[in-house]
Amino acid sequence: MKISSKGEYALRALIALGRKEEELVQIKDISKETLVSSQYLEQILLHLKSHGYVISKRGVNGGYKLKEAPERIVIGKVIRDLEGPLAPMSCVSITSYEYCPLEDQGCMLKPLWALIRDEVADLLDHTTLQDLLDRNINKKRSDRK
Amino acid sequence: MKISSKGEYALRALIALGRKEEELVQIKDISKETLVSSQYLEQILLHLKSHGYVISKRGVNGGYKLKEAPERIVIGKVIRDLEGPLAPMSCVSITSYEYCPLEDQGCMLKPLWALIRDEVADLLDHTTLQDLLDRNINKKRSDRK
DNA sequence: TAGAAAGTCGACTAACTTAATCAAGTTACT
DNA sequence: AGTAACTTGATTAAGTTAGTCGACTTTCTA
Structure with missing residues (x-):
């Protein structure tokens, strides 16, 4: 009856983004707050993006933010x-x-x-x-x- | 959030035994009722036995039954x-x-x-x-x- | 416009769990 | 003695989990 770490980590990431509401947050900052490695977060954030939960901006000063309230x-x-x-x-x-x-x-x-x-x-x-x-x-x- | 087949099959076996209340039931009969292979049931019944849910009798006309009501x-x-x-x-x-x-x-x-x-x-x-x-x-x- | 910062994407892998299967027993009834 | 039936431990094939790696693309800034 377990929740997998993928689901848990995805929710942690959404919470981290939700706390910043509108700002772009970089993977490494999400990583600090969620205690999930940047590399694994990367994968999870891509899933969240493909399902329409977050949007991203590339390049310098890029990052992620929630797509919806x-x-x-x-x-x-x-x-x-x-x-x-x-x-x-x-x-x-x-x-x-x-x-x-x-x-x-x-x-x-x-x-x-x-x-x-x-x-x-x-x-x-x-x-x-x-x-x-x-x-x-x-x-x-x-x-x- | 899944229940594993081991847990599911164990409960199926207990139900099969519960329906017969006091009689000894052989693995192959439990297998017919639960649709679980005899060989896998064997393993599961041993777990149930080691945890004190069922008792077994060996030899001809042997089988399993519930240990408690x-x-x-x-x-x-x-x-x-x-x-x-x-x-x-x-x-x-x-x-x-x-x-x-x-x-x-x-x-x-x-x-x-x-x-x-x-x-x-x-x-x-x-x-x-x-x-x-x-x-x-x-x-x-x-x-x- | 070069270079660095930052996200993208796909392949790969090691460890673990699940779901069995197998073979060689031991026990007990007839 | 023979056989039905449970016992035990080893083995295995497939799938999932939890990452890791490396090459790439985009975008900002100096």
Whole structure:
């Protein structure tokens, strides 16, 4: 049930950029703040760029910044884009469902996995980068009304 | 955020045994029901045995059965025993915590991981094998009162 | 306009994990 | 004695993770 370091590091980078809001931040500065090597960050930032989360400027005084406002960046989407489905098993994944023959005979595990998927997805899909920056990750969730 | 097939298969095997309650069930019969190869099941059943979930009888007419009643087998414990901590990051793991230097500077991600850990652990630690057999996995959780 | 700063891109790799498979046992029933 | 059945440890093939490397392109500035 782990989050991979790629997802973790991507979120660290987004947080670092979110704290500077509009300025360009260079990889080596992001590296200092996130404790991730420049070379690995480079790879991760390219992924973030290709998925439309950040924009970059090359050359002297270049760097990265967020493409959208932090309140429009949804953590669940970032994690799915960077490391794949949130569901614990593909038989309960909305975004990448795979058939399992046990479904036909009334699998007794599927409802459990579905519940986990729902809880995790609900939480991450209702948390934005701004929530992280505000340290506002409790409450405010759909099923707690 | 995946459950490994080892954990999934172990739970399938426990369910198969739980349905027979007291009889000895042979690996090849568990294999038919769970759709897991006999040879891989063999390995998994040994793990389940070493962790005290099942007992076996060798020789002709041997097989496996549950060591305890299904209502005493907690799914969270099975998963932790078979595939490790439930926490999405080791910095929020109760059972296998590991220090992360970002903690000292107020990591903004840790509260999120902690919340996920709490939700998943709460769910799995309040679900027993009997609940799975009864298809009774909703409600009845501590934070829903 | 040369040179340095900074991002880009693709290939590569070492270590680890997963998911098995295999072979050679040991035990116990008939 | 024979065979069904569990036991154990070694091995392996494939995939993933977490990087590393090197050559390249763009852009600013002196």
